[in-house]
Amino acid sequence: MTVASVLVVGGGPAGLAAAARLAESGVAVDLVELRPALGGAFHRRPIDGVAPWPVGREGAKRWARLTDDLRRPRIRIRLRTAFLGLDGSGAALLDDLAAGRVEALRPDAIVVATGAVERVRPRPGWELPGVSTAGGLQMAMKETGRIPEGRILLAGNGPLLVALAGQMIAADRPPVALVEAGDPIRHPIAGLGLLAHPRPLLEASGHVLRIFAGRLPWRRATTVERIEAVGTALAVTLRDRAGRAETIEVDRVALHDGLLSNDHGLPEVDDGAPGRPIVARAGDCREVLGVAAAEIDGHRAAEEVVARLAGAPGADAAAARRLAHERHAQQVLARVFAPARLPVPVERLPRETVLCRCEGRTVGDLVDLVDGADAPGGREIKLSGRFAMGLCQGRFCAHWVAEAAAGLRPDAPAPLSGDLTGRRWPARPVSVAAVVASALPPER
Amino acid sequence: MSAPTILWNGRPVPFRPGESIGTALGAAGVVAFGHDPAGRATRWFCGVGACQSCLVRVGDRLVEACLTPASDGLVVVSADREPEAAR
Numbered sequence: 145m146t147v148a149s150v151l152v153v154g155g156g157p158a159g160l161a162a163a164a165r166l167a168e169s170g171v172a173v174d175l176v177e178l179r180p181a182l183g184g185a186f187h188r189r190p191i192d193g194v195a196p197w198p199v200g201r202e203g204a205k206r207w208a209r210l211t212d213d214l215r216r217p218r219i220r221i222r223l224r225t226a227f228l229g230l231d232g233s234g235a236a237l238l239d240d241l242a243a244g245r246v247e248a249l250r251p252d253a254i255v256v257a258t259g260a261v262e263r264v265r266p267r268p269g270w271e272l273p274g275v276s277t278a279g280g281l282q283m284a285m286k287e288t289g290r291i292p293e294g295r296i297l298l299a300g301n302g303p304l305l306v307a308l309a310g311q312m313i314a315a316d317r318p319p320v321a322l323v324e325a326g327d328p329i330r331h332p333i334a335g336l337g338l339l340a341h342p343r344p345l346l347e348a349s350g351h352v353l354r355i356f357a358g359r360l361p362w363r364r365a366t367t368v369e370r371i372e373a374v375g376t377a378l379a380v381t382l383r384d385r386a387g388r389a390e391t392i393e394v395d396r397v398a399l400h401d402g403l404l405s406n407d408h409g410l411p412e413v414d415d416g417a418p419g420r421p422i423v424a425r426a427g428d429c430r431e432v433l434g435v436a437a438a439e440i441d442g443h444r445a446a447e448e449v450v451a452r453l454a455g456a457p458g459a460d461a462a463a464a465r466r467l468a469h470e471r472h473a474q475q476v477l478a479r480v481f482a483p484a485r486l487p488v489p490v491e492r493l494p495r496e497t498v499l500c501r502c503e504g505r506t507v508g509d510l511v512d513l514v515d516g517a518d519a520p521g522g523r524e525i526k527l528s529g530r531f532a533m534g535l536c537q538g539r540f541c542a543h544w545v546a547e548a549a550a551g552l553r554p555d556a557p558a559p560l561s562g563d564l565t566g567r568r569w570p571a572r573p574v575s576v577a578a579v580v581a582s583a584l585p586p587e588r
Numbered sequence: 589m590s591a592p593t594i595l596w597n598g599r600p601v602p603f604r605p606g607e608s609i610g611t612a613l614g615a616a617g618v619v620a621f622g623h624d625p626a627g628r629a630t631r632w633f634c635g636v637g638a639c640q641s642c643l644v645r646v647g648d649r650l651v652e653a654c655l656t657p658a659s660d661g662l663v664v665v666s667a668d669r670e671p672e673a674a675r
Contacts, residue, residue, distance in 0.1 A: 178637050180606075180657055185636060191606030241656075244649065261638045273620035273631035280635030283654070288604070288611045376619075396619070406638060502640060504628055534626065535640035573640065575649055
């Protein structure tokens with residue numbers, strides 16, 4: 145009897161947990177990771193000679209657990225390898241980034257564990273150099289152990305910004321200010337729900353205490369209205385809850401408005417027709433529930449795959465209960481961080497606001513396109529308007545374009561984000577040379 | 589021994605072993621990475637290989653600065669420069 149083989153895509157907590165549990169069950173595992181090191185976003189590894197970024201006691205224990213479990217036979221780890229998708233024949237295509245070559249695997253199952261991408265609300269100037277996502281800034285900090293030089297403004301919405309501000313203060317390089325659309329400390333009743341989640345509550349309290357102790361300007365119920373380049377600096381216009389505008393000058397802006405599943409171009413969950421692999425998803429790419437849930441969900445997905453490979457249904461009630469607990473924590477946080485005012489609808493932003501950075505398409509371009517006699521559908525907005533058509537494949541704009549188009553044409557069926565991005569592989573750009581250099585095996 | 593460097597648009601930029609092209613440029617104060625072939629300004633953005641905003645050219649390939657390790661003597665140019673410039 146041949147050993148079943150499973151491809152795990154993504155070396156973050158969900159992928160690592162899935163790989164370990166699969167190997168424990170006697171399955172041969174190929175684990176592919178895009179970066180030169182395992183870890184994912186939360187557990188991003190530092191470069192040689194740099195201490196890992198503090199991730200709390202729970203976090204340190206989780207990482208030790210995940211890497212211990214990985215020391216099993218039957219797990220082959222391939223770093224710097226991108227999963228491009230499943231082709232029509234059911235082959236999983238991998239892009240070996242170091243060698244510049246595409247190869248195909250024919251696993252019996254795939255666990256997709258590609259994590260999350262950040263949601264960044266469009267604002268005039270968000271496309272300027274010096275503006276990054278807050279997670280992007282945090283990744284650079286975790287990798288290098290250093291905070292980039294210059295005055296840094298954190299802005300947007302959600303608990304990640306509070307954590308990042310707390311980490312920067314702890315590293316003695318506080319941001320200039322933390323601009324938050326919500327007003328989290330005005331929701332003590334909603335916040336009581338966090339008492340059911342002592343671990344994240346304790347962590348959040350630590351960051352909030354650091355923010356107050358460090359006298360960091362925490363501009364709650366305030367939004368970034370626009371960012372303008374002034375020489376090498378950035379002038380950021382804020383608007384507070386009373387409608388007052390204020391402009392501050394900084395060197396870098398880190399934006400964040402929440403997280404989305406990173407599932408573009410990736411195969412859907414599938415029971416596996418003959419000749420095609422079973423597909424499961426795990427962690428934030430299935431549902432954004434955070435790092436603790438990712439480990440639970442990795443184990444759950446592995447058990448589901450093992451059961452399905454044996455022809456059994458794969459529901460795990462215990463994992464479902466633990467995930468429901470993590471979901472509750474996320475729901476409480478969402479209530480606590482609810483924006484204090486309704487954000488300006490994307491379609492009412494200034495016409496010059498870039499919606500799709502890759503193709504340089506603006507709010508004005510979308511208004512002109514959608515304002516005809518017949519409202520265009522999602523595919524048409526993409527093909528004629530070139531929205532979500534660029535290299536990022538709509539990861540950062542498709543949801544906003546869909547929302548804005550729906551707002552502009554309430555008379556027409558609302559386009560879906562998926563209509564704009566498409567649902568086909570490749571999941572990321574691949575060079576023609578790499579495909580040409582590929583050695584694809586015959587179909588099985 | 590002097591610190592290893594990449595050659596960024598003809599100028600030596602030091603990096604620490606294991607660092608990506610993107611964080612090495614960031615540490616050297618390079619915020620604007622030039623332009624991509626579509627003419628959009630390139631820069632560090634998502635840090636996770638998803639946004640394609642940090643494309644740079646290494647040889648005849650466009651690569652994400654945030655994903656690609658720096659190596660000593662590596663020739664890196666803005667994405668809109670000719671491949672010859674990176675040789």
